[in-house]
Amino acid sequence: MTYIEWLRIRNCLKVLAIILVVLVALAVVLRVSVARYMSPAQWVHHMSLDPGTHESNVTLPDGTKRMVLDNPGEQMHAIIDDHGSAGTHIEVTEPSSRAHKEKDNVSVGSVHVVESRHGTMTTTIIDTNGAVPMLYYMAIADFFALIVATILAAPLAREINGHLELTLTKPISRLRYALGVLGVDVVGILAASVMTVAAFYLCQLLFETPRLDFSGVNTRAILMGIACPLAWYAMLCAATTWLPRAYGALLGLIPLGLLFVGLLTLVPTSNVVALFVHDVAWVISRFDPLTYVSVASPNSEGSMNYSGANFGFRISMEALFFVAYGALALWRWQRVEA
Amino acid sequence: MPAVLTVDPRSGVPIYLQIVEQVKRSIALGVLRAGEQLPTVKQLAIDLTVNPNTVARAYRELERGAVIETATGRGSFVRTEEVEASPRVAVEIGRDALELALREAKAVGLDRDEVRAIFEAVLERWFSELPKGDSQ
Amino acid sequence: MSSIKISNLRKIYGSTPAVDDLSLEVPSASVFGLLGPNGAGKTTTFKCMLGLARPSSGEILYDAKPLTPESFERIAYVPERNVLYDWLTVDEHVEMNRRAFKAFDAARARELLSQFGVDHRKRVAALSKGMRTAVMVACAFARNAEILVLDEPTSGLDPVNQRHVLSLIINEAAKGNSVIFSSHQIGQVERAAETIAIIDRGKVILSGLVDDLKADRKIVEGIFPDVGFSLDGIANDPRVSRVDRTERIVRLLVTAGADEIAGRLSASGATGIRVLDLNLEDIFLYAVSPVTATTDIVTKELSS
Numbered sequence: 001m002t003y004i005e006w007l008r009i010r011n012c013l014k015v016l017a018i019i020l021v022v023l024v025a026l027a028v029v030l031r032v033s034v035a036r037y038m039s040p041a042q043w044v045h046h047m048s049l050d051p052g053t054h055e056s057n058v059t060l061p062d063g064t065k066r067m068v069l070d071n072p073g074e075q076m077h078a079i080i081d082d083h084g085s086a087g088t089h090i091e092v093t094e095p096s097s098r099a100h101k102e103k104d105n106v107s108v109g110s111v112h113v114v115e116s117r118h119g120t121m122t123t124t125i126i127d128t129n130g131a132v133p134m135l136y137y138m139a140i141a142d143f144f145a146l147i148v149a150t151i152l153a154a155p156l157a158r159e160i161n162g163h164l165e166l167t168l169t170k171p172i173s174r175l176r177y178a179l180g181v182l183g184v185d186v187v188g189i190l191a192a193s194v195m196t197v198a199a200f201y202l203c204q205l206l207f208e209t210p211r212l213d214f215s216g217v218n219t220r221a222i223l224m225g226i227a228c229p230l231a232w233y234a235m236l237c238a239a240t241t242w243l244p245r246a247y248g249a250l251l252g253l254i255p256l257g258l259l260f261v262g263l264l265t266l267v268p269t270s271n272v273v274a275l276f277v278h279d280v281a282w283v284i285s286r287f288d289p290l291t292y293v294s295v296a297s298p299n300s301e302g303s304m305n306y307s308g309a310n311f312g313f314r315i316s317m318e319a320l321f322f323v324a325y326g327a328l329a330l331w332r333w334q335r336v337e338a
Numbered sequence: 339m340p341a342v343l344t345v346d347p348r349s350g351v352p353i354y355l356q357i358v359e360q361v362k363r364s365i366a367l368g369v370l371r372a373g374e375q376l377p378t379v380k381q382l383a384i385d386l387t388v389n390p391n392t393v394a395r396a397y398r399e400l401e402r403g404a405v406i407e408t409a410t411g412r413g414s415f416v417r418t419e420e421v422e423a424s425p426r427v428a429v430e431i432g433r434d435a436l437e438l439a440l441r442e443a444k445a446v447g448l449d450r451d452e453v454r455a456i457f458e459a460v461l462e463r464w465f466s467e468l469p470k471g472d473s474q
Numbered sequence: 475m476s477s478i479k480i481s482n483l484r485k486i487y488g489s490t491p492a493v494d495d496l497s498l499e500v501p502s503a504s505v506f507g508l509l510g511p512n513g514a515g516k517t518t519t520f521k522c523m524l525g526l527a528r529p530s531s532g533e534i535l536y537d538a539k540p541l542t543p544e545s546f547e548r549i550a551y552v553p554e555r556n557v558l559y560d561w562l563t564v565d566e567h568v569e570m571n572r573r574a575f576k577a578f579d580a581a582r583a584r585e586l587l588s589q590f591g592v593d594h595r596k597r598v599a600a601l602s603k604g605m606r607t608a609v610m611v612a613c614a615f616a617r618n619a620e621i622l623v624l625d626e627p628t629s630g631l632d633p634v635n636q637r638h639v640l641s642l643i644i645n646e647a648a649k650g651n652s653v654i655f656s657s658h659q660i661g662q663v664e665r666a667a668e669t670i671a672i673i674d675r676g677k678v679i680l681s682g683l684v685d686d687l688k689a690d691r692k693i694v695e696g697i698f699p700d701v702g703f704s705l706d707g708i709a710n711d712p713r714v715s716r717v718d719r720t721e722r723i724v725r726l727l728v729t730a731g732a733d734e735i736a737g738r739l740s741a742s743g744a745t746g747i748r749v750l751d752l753n754l755e756d757i758f759l760y761a762v763s764p765v766t767a768t769t770d771i772v773t774k775e776l777s778s
Binding site: 347349350351352353354355380383384387388389390391392395442445446447 | 505640753
């Protein structure tokens with residue numbers, strides 16, 4: 001009975017797959033083009049070739065291969081610990097140059113770089129193959145899953161819009177039909193997330209073997225990444241199952257409308273009108289599943305607090321939206337007439 | 339045998355009556371012989387593209403008129419007595435046709451002598467030269 | 475064995491009744507033709523029968539039982555409008571039916587499609603209106619259903635394919651199944667249907683066996699010598715349902731006893747008495763639009 005919906009998902013995921021393949025292809029191009037730039041290993045190799053550099057190699061008791069480079073002339077001292085598949089730890093101390101900042105902390109993929117200046121000297125600590133937080137993956141996956149959810153939303157409105165005579169004359173109750181269709185779409189949206197994560201993992205794999213971090217905030221990100229697109233999907237279903245036609249326009253307008261509402265909540269509450277606008281927008285935004293998407297909240301210092309405060313409430317709201325909006329769509333579907 | 343049966347659903351004559359009349363006529367003309375089997379209701383309905391119940395009604399009518407007989411499980415057959423009476427059936431068909439013509443002649447106001455004159459002339463045309471002529 | 479019984483069906487949209495106190499019965503192993511002008515309520519009746527629209531009141535029973543989702547294993551439906559998925563191929567529609575209905579015969583569907591001349595690999599978007607009808611019809615007749623509800627099953631088809639649909643309908647009746655169908659091609663209804671109902675503005679205005687309606691309903695025509703003739707109460711006979719007087723000519727639409735009324739007309743001084751047969755189209759026109767019907771009969775006579 002859900003054959004049509006499977007075909008819709010197949011078509012939608014086909015497009016997503018094409019986009020992801022293009023992204024992977026771009027990553028391949030990037031990989032090839034950066035091959036000649038220095039990786040941390042190449043940098044070390046480069047330093048070891050400097051005139052006046054003294055190199056010594058030892059194997060530590062835990063199996064770590066340690067290389068120590070010393071160049072008294074350039075006041076450079078480097079310790080390179082190769083932990084095998086667990087990555088490499090590099091500590092370089094050299095005179096500060098203009099390229100060095102007071103303090104810097106950069107993560108690119110799994111490579112983590114910390115620079116710190118002590119007087120005229122700067123220490124650069126590089127850790128390769130660090131853990132990659134799933135949070136990053138989920139943020140991207142969420143983006144694609146929300147788009148897929150928006151495209152797939154309104155399966156019932158699609159039937160109302162010209163196919164009810166086929167849909168409702170099958171030997172299955174309306175409720176079971178609708179549950180089947182919504183269930184299939186849920187699978188499709190989750191598949192979109194999984195495909196996106198897989199594609200981006202593949203991209204990263206071109207550069208290194210990432211170790212994924214599923215702990216703490218990352219678990220919360222995965223849960224939110226699953227719940228939010230589904231709640232969003234249910235909301236769009238509820239919004240469109242009322243319509244005999246033009247569901248497509250509504251699917252396009254709702255995200256824009258909610259974005260606008262979201263912006264209105266940021267209006268400074270300087271006068272009565274602004275306060276009113278802000279309050280109305282704030283109330284509307286409470287019904288938007290995207291409002292609750294966050295795995296962190298700003299703390300008093302202004303930076304993000306990843307401790308997970310509020311997360312229980314937020315994820316519950318997403319679950320509630322999924323159930324409530326879904327029920328609304330089903331209720332409306334029961335009353336549809338051809 | 340179905341080849342001789344045709345119906346005109348657009349005519350005002352009920353389809354079942356058209357079938358009844360054509361079966362009778364086929365017997366009178368010797369197209370249908372004594373004991374010959376008629377197509378099944380289903381087959382004739384499909385051949386003529388008319389409702390099977392309409393064909394069934396025609397067959398019932400023919401049975402009531404003792405034109406055909408139906409043996410359960412074997413089908414419908416032309417009754418021998420009916421074929422023996424076929425000259426009489428031919429007379430009936432001819433009389434019906436003439437009656438229709440005379441009714442029309444009367445309706446348009448021709449009198450007895452005028453009708454007789456016309457009849458003689460038409461009779462001459464159809465029956466003088468060729469003795470084997472058609473009944474119509 | 476499958477019969478349909480509709481009792482006092484009423485469907486009101488807003489304040490206008492689309493179907494108003496409609497009752498009809500389709501016995502098993504029969505073909506029922508539903509006739510009516512555009513907007514008479516035929517499609518609404520079908521939609522109510524299939525649960526696509528909720529009746530405002532009344533009852534629809536299949537074998538004395540109300541419709542349930544499981545009933546659709548036995549009921550095949552061809553809707554009036556195109557409801558196929560434009561983005562699917564014909565084959566995918568066949569597959570959809572195969573998955574939805576246990577008794578669906580996909581091989582039979584493909585056979586019917588090729589008989590109708592439909593290319594099964596094509597997308598529906600690329601099909602003409604007639605071919606879309608053919609896809610719906612082919613899938614419906616491959617369902618092995620016991621009840622077929624066909625709303626304009628020949629619309630857009632060429633005459634050869636129209637005749638093919640009629641053969642399929644007759645074949646279903648011969649197998650003992652019930653068919654209820656509507657068509658604006660009255661000639662088709664006349665051929666395939668045993669019983670008809672003519673509906674207008676949601677009400678049944680005439681129903682019965684096609685052959686009986688034809689046998690009973692006649693036009694009796696007579697010509698009087700003077701314009702100021704009197705019908706001697708013939709017009710008040712309950713069997714005379716309509717009187718048309720033009721100059722010296724009178725035409726009576728009678729619902730029974732045509733020969734007797736012809737005799738009475740003759741007795742009251744009319745000459746040129748004729749009893750004219752009516753085909754279903756004439757009967758239909760007299761039922762829904764008497765003025766058009768009279769004009770039609772007159773022109774037909776003039777041209778013959």
